[in-house]
Amino acid sequence: MNIGEAASASGVSAKMIRYYEKVGLVEAPARTDAGYRSYGSRDVHNLRFVRRARDLGFTVDEIRDLLGLWRDQGRRSADVKRMALDQIRLLEQKARHLQEMADTLKSLADCCTGDARPDCPIIAGLEAGQPLTSRRPNRRFGVTNERAVPPRR
Amino acid sequence: MNIGEAASASGVSAKMIRYYEKVGLVEAPARTDAGYRSYGSRDVHNLRFVRRARDLGFTVDEIRDLLGLWRDQGRRSADVKRMALDQIRLLEQKARHLQEMADTLKSLADCCTGDARPDCPIIAGLEAGQPLTSRRPNRRFGVTNERAVPPRR
DNA sequence: ATGCACCTTCCAAGTATGGTAAGGTCAAGT
DNA sequence: ACTTGACCTTACCATACTTGGAAGGTGCAT
Incomplete structure (x- = not known):
């Protein structure tokens, strides 16, 4: 093949x-x-x-570990489960962060009439005030398995 | 300065x-x-x-557009709102996708006793069956503004 | 024999950010 | 004047994953 x-x-x-x-x-x-x-x-x-x-959403490195466990006939399912639970936690954290960003933006957009006039609370919101996140986002926050795959032909 | x-x-x-x-x-x-x-x-x-x-979560390219609107005194707030709504949609879509990944993994982990034995439904779930996503994830699926900033000292 | 689809390797891009190296500059202290 | 330390400069590298392309070889069908 x-x-x-x-x-x-x-x-x-x-x-x-x-x-x-x-x-x-x-x-x-x-x-x-x-x-x-x-x-x-x-x-x-x-x-x-x-x-x-x-x-x-596992990274290449994590998959290496998973493959090791897969091949290891004497693996402890606890090891696999731990990796899975870690991954779940990360994924949910990332999802929450994205949702928070969306919510912030929504609250700005809700105030915006969205017409032909230039007054725009969204712009004003971006312009004014403190940084929106002071929280340090977790490293590996982004979805690392961005598979920007073109549609299969 | x-x-x-x-x-x-x-x-x-x-x-x-x-x-x-x-x-x-x-x-x-x-x-x-x-x-x-x-x-x-x-x-x-x-x-x-x-x-x-x-x-x-706006990308650099999008911010270029936003800056243009910001500087444009004759901007239509509708233009800004559209960008915001698009962004909200993207963010929520990404959040959903992450949550789906987490849920899939959770359903595998729930079946796993997590003990010292090698039997592991998570491994089995990874091993078997069709790809988990057939959907082409949207380009720019990941959170692009991964600011892996070291903690400010 | 020609063409086309497939294979090979190597190199680059894109994204946003950090790191490091080698060197120039400034202000304060000696 | 000289040193020191903090700051600045450019340039290149690394990250993680995936795609794209170039340049060239291979396999099979017409």
């Missing part, structure tokens, strides 16, 4: 498969004489695992 | 002030003979505006 087939079978783009290989997330597969990567169903399975973990 | 003073007065780091200048978000200020940037209170006001817009 060439990289293209593996890509469509796993839902991970060929580009990303090479990238995951480079950063050591997946093993380098055998090569044909011409140097083409050759994948098996097991590789596709791995890639799907990665894909799903990315979909859940 | 040197860049350091402008930074602490506006809440934008010196680093970012230079960056905003480079990308054309703020005007290049006058320089002293020694080449130091020299800021006035008006510049600080501008920078504060930028800071607040960033806090609300």
